[in-house]
Amino acid sequence: MDTIWTRGVSPTEYPALVGDTQTDVLVIGGGMAGILIARELSSRGVLCAVVEAGRIGMGVTSGTTAVVSAQHSTPYSRLLDDLGRDRAKAYLDANLEAVEEIARTAQGVDCDFERRPSVIYSTRDKEKLIREAETVKSLGFPAYFSRDFPANTGAVGAVIFPDMAQFHPLKYLYGMASGLTIYENSVVRRVKDMTAYTDGGSVRAKTIVIASHFPFLDRRGLYFMKMHQTRESVVAVEGGPEIGYTAVEDEEKGFFLRGYGKLLLVGCGNHLPGEENDDFARIGLFLEKFAPGSRQVCRWVNQDCVTLDGVPYIGRYSPALPHIFSLKAKKHRTNPVRCFFLRQSSSFPMKYGSCFCHQHQSWFTSKPQ
Numbered sequence: 001m002d003t004i005w006t007r008g009v010s011p012t013e014y015p016a017l018v019g020d021t022q023t024d025v026l027v028i029g030g031g032m033a034g035i036l037i038a039r040e041l042s043s044r045g046v047l048c049a050v051v052e053a054g055r056i057g058m059g060v061t062s063g064t065t066a067v068v069s070a071q072h073s074t075p076y077s078r079l080l081d082d083l084g085r086d087r088a089k090a091y092l093d094a095n096l097e098a099v100e101e102i103a104r105t106a107q108g109v110d111c112d113f114e115r116r117p118s119v120i121y122s123t124r125d126k127e128k129l130i131r132e133a134e135t136v137k138s139l140g141f142p143a144y145f146s147r148d149f150p151a152n153t154g155a156v157g158a159v160i161f162p163d164m165a166q167f168h169p170l171k172y173l174y175g176m177a178s179g180l181t182i183y184e185n186s187v188v189r190r191v192k193d194m195t196a197y198t199d200g201g202s203v204r205a206k207t208i209v210i211a212s213h214f215p216f217l218d219r220r221g222l223y224f225m226k227m228h229q230t231r232e233s234v235v236a237v238e239g240g241p242e243i244g245y246t247a248v249e250d251e252e253k254g255f256f257l258r259g260y261g262k263l264l265l266v267g268c269g270n271h272l273p274g275e276e277n278d279d280f281a282r283i284g285l286f287l288e289k290f291a292p293g294s295r296q297v298c299r300w301v302n303q304d305c306v307t308l309d310g311v312p313y314i315g316r317y318s319p320a321l322p323h324i325f326s327l328k329a330k331k332h333r334t335n336p337v338r339c340f341f342l343r344q345s346s347s348f349p350m351k352y353g354s355c356f357c358h359q360h361q362s363w364f365t366s367k368p369q
């Protein structure tokens with residue numbers, strides 16, 4: 001994928017897997033999820049290896065907008081209503097922990113990490129946002145409602161989370177990958193008896209984490225029946241306003257925006273692969289108002305997973321595979337909750353790392369089948 005992130009870095013050159021080897025934990029997939037779980041485990045002294053089909057970070061992670069926030073759409077009022085205060089708070093705390101963990105680990109990595117307030121805005125439903133801001137505040141985080149913000153978007157109001165962040169996803173990922181055992185250009189073709197087979201060799205492990213974005217072991221878990229992909233388009237322009245926040249419109253096909261140096265990134269979408277769409281035309285119209293006179297420097301289309309029940313598929317892959325774990329968050333289309341993995345991918349591996357250490361996962365709600 002040609003994006004502003006891939007243009008700014010040199011590709012990695014880890015060796016391919018050749019021959020047979022063993023490790024304690026094998027992570028399949030070297031995107032943000034896989035690299036962060038491997039980093040986390042490694043920092044706990046666990047022997048682990050990552051096997052990546054192509055080059056690390058070149059999957060969905062290379063086309064993200066890389067906003068690091070505990071705010072994704074307006075989930076907290078819904079979680080409070082559906083799951084109660086304790087779980088809503090546990091979920092918020094896990095997300096806030098994720099932001100701080102990324103902030104902590106980004107120190108010392110040249111990854112353009114910057115603190116930014118994150119904003120969810122609406123062009124029509126002020127009341128919903130007021131309630132969300134009050135809910136989050138009651139759960140202990142100083143979110144607040146702001147009227148008519150952001151300017152030039154038609155917003156009637158916004159929920160603002162202070163002190164969130166943004167970064168360069170590949171620079172950060174490469175920093176996190178440093179020192180790990182990684183095999184690139186090694187597609188895992190099958191997994192049998194706790195051994196993963198590639199064309200060049202095999203890795204035997206005591207535990208396997210599937211972080212391949214879309215779980216690829218079909219005979220167990222039946223994930224292909226429980227998730228699908230949605231696509232979104234992003235345009236990077238120069239000559240637009242330099243915004244000091246990141247923002248997402250609280251709509252099914254709403255806009256999202258962030259700055260990066262002198263660039264402004266604007267995206268929208270949320271449609272099925274192959275479905276006709278007018279994303280780029282919509283972004284063009286948006287930019288006429290928001291960034292008149294700006295010039296496009298890059299554009300791309302990317303996709304992410306959507307789960308059936310709106311909860312992350314994280315945990316044991318299937319009762320029949322007790323030592324294989326799946327690590328894939330949700331992004332729900334029809335439910336107001338849209339969880340972005342990158343935002344969670346710090347907290348999920350952290351929590352998931354704890355899972356290996358037998359700690360309690362208070363906010364896990366999904367059950368493997």
Ligand SMILES: Cc1cc2nc3c(=O)[nH]c(=O)nc-3n(C[C@H](O)[C@H](O)[C@H](O)COP(=O)(O)OP(=O)(O)OC[C@H]3O[C@@H](n4cnc5c(N)ncnc54)[C@H](O)[C@@H]3O)c2cc1C
Pocket residue numbers: 028029030031032033034051052053054055056057058059060061062063064065066067068069186187188189211212213216232233234267302303304328340341342343344
């Ligand atoms: C347009 C867009 C904008 C987004 N913006 C944000 C944002 O601002 N903030 C945010 O938090 N999230 C955002 N997201 C979501 C976030 O970027 C993704 O959820 C996250 O990057 C996914 O990481 P991943 O590691 O699961 O997947 P990937 O990055 O796709 O990594 C999976 C890896 O597994 C490898 N793989 C697959 N099969 C095999 C196999 N058989 N053997 C070996 N390797 C295999 C692939 O090659 C790939 O490298 C956005 C998503 C989109 C689409």
